[in-house]
Amino acid sequence: MSPKQHRGEVTAEQLLDAALRVYGESGEQGLTVSAVTSASGVSPGSLYHHFGSMDGLLTALLMRWLEQLLVEMVTALEQSDSARTGIRSLVRAYLSFIRDHRDAGLLLHSSRADELGMQQAKQLRDAQEARLTPLSAWVSRHVASGEVAPLPVSVLESLILGPVIGASRRWLTLGDIDLDEAADVLPDRIWRSIDADAE
Template identity: 45%
Template sequence: MPVRQRRGEETRQRLLDAALTVHAAGGAEGFTVHAVVAESGVSLGSLYHHFGSFDGLAAALYARCMAGLLDEIVAALERARTPRSGVRAVVTAYLGFVAGHSASARFIHASAYAAYLPAHAEMIATMKAPRMARMAAWLAPHVASGAMVDLPDPLTEMLLIGPVAELSRRWLNGAGFDLANAAKLLPDRVWASLQA
């Protein structure tokens, strides 16, 4: 990689790291362009050069955090042998990500209704597409064999991810759930909703 390109990538990563740090420390209220510039030590002009806008930076951070979550889920799923163990793997990988990367998970969940997501939907969809395709490819033979219920992909995703995402959102907002206990109890309930 040429030196100039490498420096540009390092600046992008520094801004993304700073944005996550700022959001983790101050939440949505403290998540401002000036706070990120101050934390990163990168100029405002450089931020706009690399991301186009503060919303562009936020969308890129969302994409990076979501890619981390999906990569862990897909890796766990692809190690599973049976449909039941696959569902268990997805649930426990999601909860493991939330526990181990709570700043990233908090940013994902805080972004759910953010204006920057629709504005950058194509970039986010491009990031998600290969990961979701791998999940669908793993699930397809189990649906075809009759082991799992045959539903449209969005409904399967809601049953598989919806309960754990909501539990995670509440935990990240301070609800007193025990994630380790949830990882023991929730997978079989999710499996019951997807078992044919």
């Protein structure tokens, strides 16, 4: 990598880091070119050069944190020796990630993230294919082994992630959920909904 490329990567990282700080402090309405460039010390021209627009910056920020969350989830599943322990590990990894990265969690569970997900579902899925494939493969493998109910993968993903996403959103926005309690309770409840023997 040339020194110029390295400087470019450092500048892009500075902008992404600053954008997350601004988002955490002021929400999406506070995420302006002025706020991000002031927080990062980077010129507006550099922001436009690297991301094209504030929308481009926000999309890149969402993708950065989605990828990190998916890495945590896949790692949790791959270190588990059964479907049931995989669910427990996945739930704990997800909730720990949200607790440890609250600002990123707010962004990932925002209406903007939902909007982007609906508008660009195929592009997002394609961009994260390397991360999503192991999740789908894990589910399919445990359906084939007879541990997990033979439901469509999309339905199983909803049954597994729906309660975790719901608990995360409540913790992030209302604060009326104890994440430790959720990490203890949710895995067994989720498991009952996908256990092949429960049918």
